Amino acid sequence: MSGCSRSSTEHWATRGSAAPAGKRWKCKRGETVSESVSRIPETRKAQRTRARLVEATEAEISESGFFTAERVAARAGTSVATFYSHLPTKDAALTAAFGGVMDALVAVVDEHLSVERLLDRGLEVVSKDFVAACLDFFTARSLVFRCALARMPEHRPLREVYRAHESDAFSRYTRFVELGQAAGKIGSGDPETLARTLxxxxxxxxxxxxLGLVDGDPLGEQLARLVLVLLAPKIGERG
Structure with missing residues (x-):
């Protein structure tokens, strides 16, 4: 039977190893088996395979500035056919790798710009640590950013990934500023303007x-100073 009869209410399809053990997948009314199978969620094994491929793509770009399906597949311990079954094009692979990098960048923001850290260590230390962490992050992934930014004008999904993470980071910066102001550790001013500047x-x-600055480099210290000056309470605001 190639599909579901419109007179029937359901049809059952299986997908071999992709289907949960001991269970079958229900086909909707009027839906072919192929259409039904396409709705079956990825197995955990498939998710792990895709994650390895994305990580391998990022690693290849970080090391050499480019990647091929063959090199990524070999690094991930799988085949080229498997690469293309999870990442249909090289643009899809680059977009997935860039998305992972941007996720990691947002995590850096979360780790270093928290009100708890601000209250515990003070704004000067937080500013210095944040700048140092960002510089280390961008240095380690500079080639991934370079590849993504070069392809971004022609590939809309890359632009969407960038804009979504930029919006996410802006929201987190704004929240950090608002909480810091409420605690008296960040100067007055429109939180969104301060967050946008940051x-x-x-x-x-x-x-x-x-990129690649060593500890104590005057440029790194000046960059941290800019963040401190931007956020620090003015003399009349200090308690």
Whole structure:
């Protein structure tokens, strides 16, 4: 039977190893078996395989500035056919890898710009640690950013990934500023304006002149100072 009869209410399809053990997948009314199978969620094994391929793509770009399906598949311990079954095009692979990198960047923001850290360590230390963490992050992944930014004008999904994460980071910056102001540790001013300025400053850290700085480099210290000056309470606001 190739599909579901419109006179019947359901049809059952299986997908071999992709189907949960001991269970069958129900076909909707009027739906072919192929259409039904396409709705079956990825197995955990498939999810792990895709994750390995995405990680391998990022690693290949980080090491050499480019990647091929063959090299990524070999690094992930799988086949080229498996690569293309999970990542149909090289643009899809680059977009997935870039999305993972941007997720990690947002995690850096969460780790270093928290009100708990601000209260515990003070704004000067938080500013210095945040700038240092961003510089380390961008240095380690500079080639991934370079590849993604070069392809971004022609590939809409890359632009969407970038904009979505930029919006997410902006929301987190704004929340950090609002909480810091409420605690009296960040100066007065429109939180969104301060957050937008901080976002632009942090994006500017992904600059070849700033990448690879060693501890104590005057440029790194000046960049941290910019963040401190932006956020610090003015003299009349300090308790």
């Amino acid at each position: 976002l632009v400053l942090s994006q500017g850290l992904n600059n070849p002149l700033a």
